[in-house]
Amino acid sequence: MQKQPGDWIFRAVKGALIGSGFILPGISGGALAAVFGLYERIITFLANPFKRFKENVLYFMPVGIGALLGIFLLSFAISFVLGEHESVALWFFVGAIVGTLPSLWRDAAKEGRTPVDVVITVIAFAAMLAFLLFGAPLFSKIEASFGAWVLAGALIGLGLIVPGLSPSNFLIYLGLYKGMSDGIKHGDLSVLVPILIGLVLIIALLSKFMAYIFKIAYAKLFHAIFGIVLASTVMIVPTDFKDFTIIHITISVMLLALGTWLGWWMSRLEDKMNTK
Template structure:
C-alpha cells in the first residue's frame, strides 16, 4: 500500500515538474517525502538497496505524471497562451511568501542581518533570469533539437542545470528550461517519442530516444552531484541561498511572459476574455500553491 501511495506522490511531483513555475521540491515537501527522497539520493552509492527501494516508486510515478501531462501542457500553451502563462505566474508567486519565511529563518539561524551581500546575490539572480530569455533564438519554440555533437553536449549540461532546480524547494526545473530556451523543444520531443512508440515508427523513434537519453542522463547525474551541493549551501549559506532563489523566482514571471509571447493574445479577438480568465486563474493558482507550500520548506 505504501508503495502505491509513493507512486501516486511521484505522479504529483512529475506533473509539477512539467508545469513552469511549480516547484517539484516544494511539492515533495508538501507531500511529506522530501527529506526521505534527498537522503536516499545522497546515500545511493553507500546503501543502494534501501535507496532504490525508496526512490523507485517515486521515479515510476514521476515518469507516468510527466508522460500523462505533457500533451495537456503542449495544447494549453499553443491554444490558450495568455491564460496558461498567467496561471503559471500565479503558481510562481504563490511560493514566494514561504520562500521569504525561509529566508528570514536562514538569517535567524546564523544570527545574521540583511546585508549588501544578500542584495547583490538577489540582483544578480534576478537580472540573470530577466535578461537571459532575450538572447534566445529558434530553440525557444517547439522546433526539434538537431542531433549534432555540439547540441548533444549542450543538452547534457542543460539537463544537469535543470536537475538542480528540480530538487530545490521553491525552484522549478521546467521554468529554468523555459528560461534557457529548451522547454518547448523537450516537451515536443517527449510527445513525438510517445507518438512514434505507439505507431511503431522506428525512423522517428530513434532520434527522439537519443535526445531524451542524453538529456535524461544529464538530469540523473546532475541530481546525484548537486544534491550534496544543495545540502551544503542550505547548511552553511542558507540566507544567501534563499536570496538567490528569491531573485530567480521573482524574475520568473517576466521570463514566462516573454518566452511564451503571451501578450500577443491581447491583440486577438479573444484578448479580453483571455486576460480576464488568465487573471482569475492567476489568483486561484496563487492561493492553491500558497496553501500547499505553507509547510516549512527547509
C-alpha cells in the same frame, strides 16, 4: 510516524507540477521544487543517495510518480497548450509560484537574514532576468542526434539543480524542443535513453556541489534562489494578448486566482506537516 494517503497524494501533485517545469517553456522544475519546499531535500538526497536511502526513496516515490505523469501527460497535450491557449494556461503557473513566494521568503530566512542577503536577492534577480532576456541570441539550432539528446538531458538536469533555469527555453532555442516532446509522447528510446544519460551525468556532477553550498551558505544561496525564482516568474508572464476576448481574460483571471490559491494552500499545508 505513519504517513497518511493524503500526504502521498499531496506530494504526487507537487511532483506533477515540478514535472511540468521540465517540459513547459519558461518554467523551471528546480524553481517549482524550491517553492514547494522540496529543493533542499532533493539536492541532499541526490548528493548522498545512500544516506537514509529507504526513507528518502519512500518519501520521493510519489513525487517521482507525479513528475513522470506530469511530463508524459503534458507531452500529449503540448501542441494544444503551446498553441493559441498558451497565454491563458501559463497564468495558472504564474499564480502557483506567486502563492508560494511568502513561504519561500520565510524559508530563505530560516538561518537569519542580513542586508547582504537582500542585496544577493536583487543581484540574482537582475542577473537571471538579463540572462533570460538577452541569452537567446547566444544559441543556435542544432541537428537532432544522440549527442544532442544527451545535451537535452543535461539541460533538464540543470533545470532541477539550478532553480529558475528553464530547460525548455534552451531546447526551443536549440531547435530540439518539438523532437523531445514527440519522443516522450511516442516512447522513442533513441530520444529517451540519451536524455536520461545526460540527466544522470549532470546530477552526478553538480548535486554534491550544490549540497555543499547549502551547508556552508544556506541563507545566501536561498536568497539567490528567491531572486532567480522572481526573475523566472516575470519571464513566464504572458505578454501576447492578440485576439484575446472577454472569455480569454475571464479564464486567465480564474486560472491566476486558482494557481495562487493552490500555491498558498500547498505551502501552508507543507508548513503544517513540517511542524508535526
